[in-house]
Amino acid sequence: MTTPAPLNTAKPAVPSAQLRVGVLLVNLGTPDTADAPGVRVYLKEFLSDARVIEDQGLIWKAVLNGIILRSRPRTKALDYQKIWNNERNESPLKTITRSQAEKLAAVLSDRDHVVVDWAMRYGNPSIKAGIDALIAKGCERILAVPLYPQYSASTSATVCDEVFRVLARLRNQPTLRVTPPYYEDEAYIEALTVSIETHLATLSFKPELIVASFHGMPKSYVEKGDPYQSHCVATTEALRRRLGMDDTRLLLTFQSRFGNDEWLQPYTDKTMERLAREGVRRIAVVTPGFSADCLETLEEIAQENAEIFKHNGGEQFSAIPCLNDSDPGMDVIRTLVLRELQGWI
Structure with missing residues (x-):
């Protein structure tokens, strides 16, 4: 009987760029501008999602396009102007989410094969732009991080929907993981x-x-x-x-x-x-x-x-302020991400 050759357990010599792991933080979204046109574009995308408004029938579409998108953008734009980050000309949500991604990247900086980016489910930067950027940097594995502690179909699930839609268009798809809700972590x-x-x-x-x-x-x-x-x-x-x-x-x-x-x-x-x-x-x-x-x-x-x-x-x-990019808030994101990246890094 021939003795079987021992299994080769050594890791293959693969260029580090091919082993890169992407982390994409995703929050709900925001208008690009604090005026009626900007809010209208945002609301149309948001309220046209069947996860948010489940009945997307003709009556809803008539109400959305004939009433809501004609009147609500003006009033909501005034609300956005009250809290707008005028220095950066963007909403605080965009400012904070960017900072969360930058601080997470700094925490993971000793792992040069991990790339962190961020996106918004509605508005910009889009999930597609985030995934495209990670792939362009050589990420063959991506961890999507919906920044919602409590799961719901209208938040967490719609992030997954969009991620899957983006991947569905790709011939060479990256391997995907999604962080779970952390409501009592x-x-x-x-x-x-x-x-x-x-x-x-x-x-x-x-x-x-x-x-x-x-x-x-x-x-x-x-x-x-x-x-x-x-x-x-x-x-x-x-x-x-x-x-x-x-x-x-x-x-x-x-x-x-x-x-x-x-x-x-x-x-x-x-x-x-x-x-x-x-x-x-x-x-x-x-x-x-x-x-x-x-x-x-x-x-x-x-x-x-x-x-x-x-x-x-x-x-x-x-x-009381949200956790935002505070030290306690970043501890949550870091803990969640490192836990879900086990086996990849």
């Missing part, structure tokens, strides 16, 4: 805790309670099987345990509802109104579902909901 909960406690220590007042406000979703989407609500509940419960608070001191609410359908409740704006009328005078709001500050946190929460609270009798209101 220990690093994420710890970072939120540090962020909350650090911010509260800077205030001249002590909040009577904290509201954790998450982006809303039509109730029907959850009834069809979307796990988003349960992920938001899990995040809030983990935060309560870590902060030593119960459901009377750390409340869960949902913001940003749109249209006439019933959305997940309790609503953030209605809660602000109710709390103030019930005698609550000092409050802080944290937005754990957003990895970076954006229109929904800087304008809707810090300005619009603050006004609702004070108009109904509240006195002191503070919006």
Whole structure:
């Protein structure tokens, strides 16, 4: 009997460029300009996604093109102008996401075969541009990182949809991985805790309670099987345990509802109104579902909901910044990325 040759376990001598791994951070998106034309382009792409508005029938298209895209861009452009990064002429979401990518690249700089880039699901830079750039730099493996702690079909899934659409056009596809949601990950909960406690220590007042406000979703989407609500509940419960608070001191609410359908409740704006009328005078709001500050946190929460609270009798209101590119925030992204890159680097 012939003795089989031993297996060759040595790694092949492959040029490092062919072993490069790409990491693509992806957030929701933003208009390119803070004016009606820029917002109109952004809203059309966003609201034409069947993951966001599931019924893309003729009635919706008539409403979208005949009413929404004619009136809403003007009013939303005014909101964007309130929070716009005029120095860079871009939205804070774009500024922060770029910085997150740059800081992650710096952390991974000792691994010259890892390339980090960033993209927006809607608007620019597009996911296609991000993937094309990584491939052009020799990346044969790509880790897509949807920057949404809680999974939903209208956020995480639509990032995957677009990534898959881009890859579907390629003859030579890179190998793909996608990071999972991290709604109760220990690093994420710890970072939120540090962020909350650090911010509260800077205030001249002590909040009577904290509201954790998450982006809303039509109730029907959850009834069809979307796990988003349960992920938001899990995040809030983990935060309560870590902060030593119960459901009377750390409340869960949902913001940003749109249209006439019933959305997940309790609503953030209605809660602000109710709390103030019930005698609550000092409050802080944290937005754990957003990895970076954006229109929904800087304008809707810090300005619009603050006004609702004070108009109904509240006195002191503070919006706690998102994790953004802070040290705790970058710890979350680094932990998530390094965990999912195991076996590749």
